[in-house]
Amino acid sequence: MSADDPLLSVRDLRTVFETDGGTVRALDGVDLDVRAGETVAVVGESGSGKSTLVRSITGLVDPPGRIEPSSSVRFRGEELVGRDDRGYEAVRGGHIGTVFQDAAASLNPVYTVGNQIEEALWHHRGLTGAAATEAAADLLGAVSVPDPRRRLRDYPHQFSGGMCQRVAIAVALAARPDLLLCDEPTTGLDAPTQAGILDLLADLQADRDLGVLFVTHDMGVVAEVADRVAVLYAGEVVERAPVEALFADPAHPYTRGLLASIPARNPDADRLPALDGSVPTPTDPPSCCRFAPRCPEAFDACRAVHPESIPVGDDRAAACLLYPADEPRERAVEIHRDGHDGRNGGTGSDDSRESGDGRAGSEDDRRGNGDGESDAEGSP
Amino acid sequence: MSADPSERRAVISSRWSYVLRRLVLAVPVVVLAASLTFVAVRLGPTDPVGAIIGPTGDPGRYHEVAVQLGIERRVDGRYVAVPLWEQYVEFMTDLFTLQLGQSWVISPETSVYAVIASRAPQTLWLAFWSALVAVGIGVPLGFYAGLHPNTPADYVASVGGIVWRAMPNFWLAIVVVTLLSQSGRLVGIDWAALLVPTDVVTSPSLTHLHRPERLAAAIKGILPAALVLGSASMGNEMRIARTAVLETRTERYVEAARAKGVPRELVVWKHVFRNALVPLVPVVTGEFFLLVGGAVLVETVFAINGIGRLFFEAAVQGDLPLVGSLLFLFALLTIGVNILQDVLYTLIDPRVGYER
Numbered sequence: 001m002s003a004d005d006p007l008l009s010v011r012d013l014r015t016v017f018e019t020d021g022g023t024v025r026a027l028d029g030v031d032l033d034v035r036a037g038e039t040v041a042v043v044g045e046s047g048s049g050k051s052t053l054v055r056s057i058t059g060l061v062d063p064p065g066r067i068e069p070s071s072s073v074r075f076r077g078e079e080l081v082g083r084d085d086r087g088y089e090a091v092r093g094g095h096i097g098t099v100f101q102d103a104a105a106s107l108n109p110v111y112t113v114g115n116q117i118e119e120a121l122w123h124h125r126g127l128t129g130a131a132a133t134e135a136a137a138d139l140l141g142a143v144s145v146p147d148p149r150r151r152l153r154d155y156p157h158q159f160s161g162g163m164c165q166r167v168a169i170a171v172a173l174a175a176r177p178d179l180l181l182c183d184e185p186t187t188g189l190d191a192p193t194q195a196g197i198l199d200l201l202a203d204l205q206a207d208r209d210l211g212v213l214f215v216t217h218d219m220g221v222v223a224e225v226a227d228r229v230a231v232l233y234a235g236e237v238v239e240r241a242p243v244e245a246l247f248a249d250p251a252h253p254y255t256r257g258l259l260a261s262i263p264a265r266n267p268d269a270d271r272l273p274a275l276d277g278s279v280p281t282p283t284d285p286p287s288c289c290r291f292a293p294r295c296p297e298a299f300d301a302c303r304a305v306h307p308e309s310i311p312v313g314d315d316r317a318a319a320c321l322l323y324p325a326d327e328p329r330e331r332a333v334e335i336h337r338d339g340h341d342g343r344n345g346g347t348g349s350d351d352s353r354e355s356g357d358g359r360a361g362s363e364d365d366r367r368g369n370g371d372g373e374s375d376a377e378g379s380p
Numbered sequence: 381m382s383a384d385p386s387e388r389r390a391v392i393s394s395r396w397s398y399v400l401r402r403l404v405l406a407v408p409v410v411v412l413a414a415s416l417t418f419v420a421v422r423l424g425p426t427d428p429v430g431a432i433i434g435p436t437g438d439p440g441r442y443h444e445v446a447v448q449l450g451i452e453r454r455v456d457g458r459y460v461a462v463p464l465w466e467q468y469v470e471f472m473t474d475l476f477t478l479q480l481g482q483s484w485v486i487s488p489e490t491s492v493y494a495v496i497a498s499r500a501p502q503t504l505w506l507a508f509w510s511a512l513v514a515v516g517i518g519v520p521l522g523f524y525a526g527l528h529p530n531t532p533a534d535y536v537a538s539v540g541g542i543v544w545r546a547m548p549n550f551w552l553a554i555v556v557v558t559l560l561s562q563s564g565r566l567v568g569i570d571w572a573a574l575l576v577p578t579d580v581v582t583s584p585s586l587t588h589l590h591r592p593e594r595l596a597a598a599i600k601g602i603l604p605a606a607l608v609l610g611s612a613s614m615g616n617e618m619r620i621a622r623t624a625v626l627e628t629r630t631e632r633y634v635e636a637a638r639a640k641g642v643p644r645e646l647v648v649w650k651h652v653f654r655n656a657l658v659p660l661v662p663v664v665t666g667e668f669f670l671l672v673g674g675a676v677l678v679e680t681v682f683a684i685n686g687i688g689r690l691f692f693e694a695a696v697q698g699d700l701p702l703v704g705s706l707l708f709l710f711a712l713l714t715i716g717v718n719i720l721q722d723v724l725y726t727l728i729d730p731r732v733g734y735e736r
Binding site for chain 2: 055058060085086089090091092093094097098100102105106107108109110111112119120123124155157168171172174175
């Protein structure tokens, strides 16, 4: 693999949960790339599948949930899907660190924080005794916990919420991973603490050239941390774009709705426009646009055709029947309809997707599959 | 570990001061328990003088005995009752100076210490094995069921645990005794002759336990009674252990431990079980009280000469010094087990006993 290849390359990731009410398709064909040194934010409401995405990457999906075998999650080109627990163990923590929401709960209350950091040091770096204590103290220092040597012997309940999150980051970084998955790491913290954690993550990322996948529901946090953004809705990525472009000119109606509900962007509004309703729980294969019932711009075809991800500009794509915008609406709908058929029809798209040739690759593939006439580069 | 010794000491001393505080707080509880013992003994239906003299004794000795007991005293040639509060003070003084007196009825003229000492080993042996059966079978079964929820093994363990728990020990004791006595005819294996010859009901001999065949006989002799006495505790501990593991398994720190690459077995042993022990501590120590109550019944059915049976006999026959001493002993044991429970808590869960 070359230096430009992504650290993490997720293709057609499908995670389903078998429930009494049917099969819940928590992730339904997610494509995503994270490269070294960059932060990709995944933004979405509750129930959009954000947390499942983080867990699916390192295989932390327990029955009744499972990752469909047709999915592909590659780390440095190596396939992770289909491994057993043993196969995942070196990756978890070793190559991919994870920071969870509510750090106080993600630290075991009956062991000292030193113990929990040294546990990771032992499993991935083989450090024990004084060497492990030394390394653990260095890690606590690196995440700006004051008096690290003494605090190693403290228990999680002796730390504040923000300090707990710093400890959790130290645990995640113990084995010097290349990729950090952050599942809402600042949710539930007060604003100054939140800012401190975000600064810390930015510093650590710069120091270690970390790739960061940052999952959040907070558009304000997205604006601060992200290089690129993927908007997740009901288990599907509905829009992806560099962060500036996304905020300047959101393509998908859902993204527009999310941005409209940020207070700071709408200082004059008496009432913020809110999206009515909530994210549906998808149980059937997509046969329509899942956002259509809440979409202010929905038309008849939205309830009959599942939108494909279509390039809508430089390094950006949206899954919406409004695009390509330069085509007549009927023609655009046809592109999506064909794309859907084409995806189900051939296996060729899977092969090309797995080649993992960068972030725009999958959209181009599908475009090529579905409709040979339209030109990806020519889209607005 | 390059731990700073003074820091280490501070943590330990904080835990010890917690234990010390618990000990000091136990003092008023002990006094209260002793007072309640006095109430139960002196205000109960038994006339102590009548109990000593017995139905065939000489009624003319009544006052003489009453004076001996400190219930009456002679003033100007007449017998007058000693005020209750004076009796109370005397009773408490005796109890706390550990002058427990002599047995009246069960074995007259023998000190209470000697009577209890002769019976205690049987009960300790029974309690040890029933606790071992309960904890040693109930907790592992519950942990296993909790790790494999909704599997056939889980259903068998759960339903078995509930059924086992639901059988009252006085009934189960009779059933077990009957089955074991008839085992030769029922399944062709005679329990009494199995491995080492023992009786189904009797006190196991607890002498010469260093000799393997004597030890085996003592264990085999106590096992049926221990199984019955531990049955309720075992079912309880199984259910609580299963629930505790089920709950702990879904804790975030368990997922976080997996996310940092800790192997599955170690996640279970280090992160799940240790935390699942916390809700088990009060259950296991709470079973102790079941053991005390159950020992009375089980020892009677299995004809084991233990403290439970002694207490029952003493209460029925009005041997008040024995009853009082045993009540007080049970109270002390109960308080002791409660303190032990708190010590276990501080050992397992660092959040207990810390002052900010």
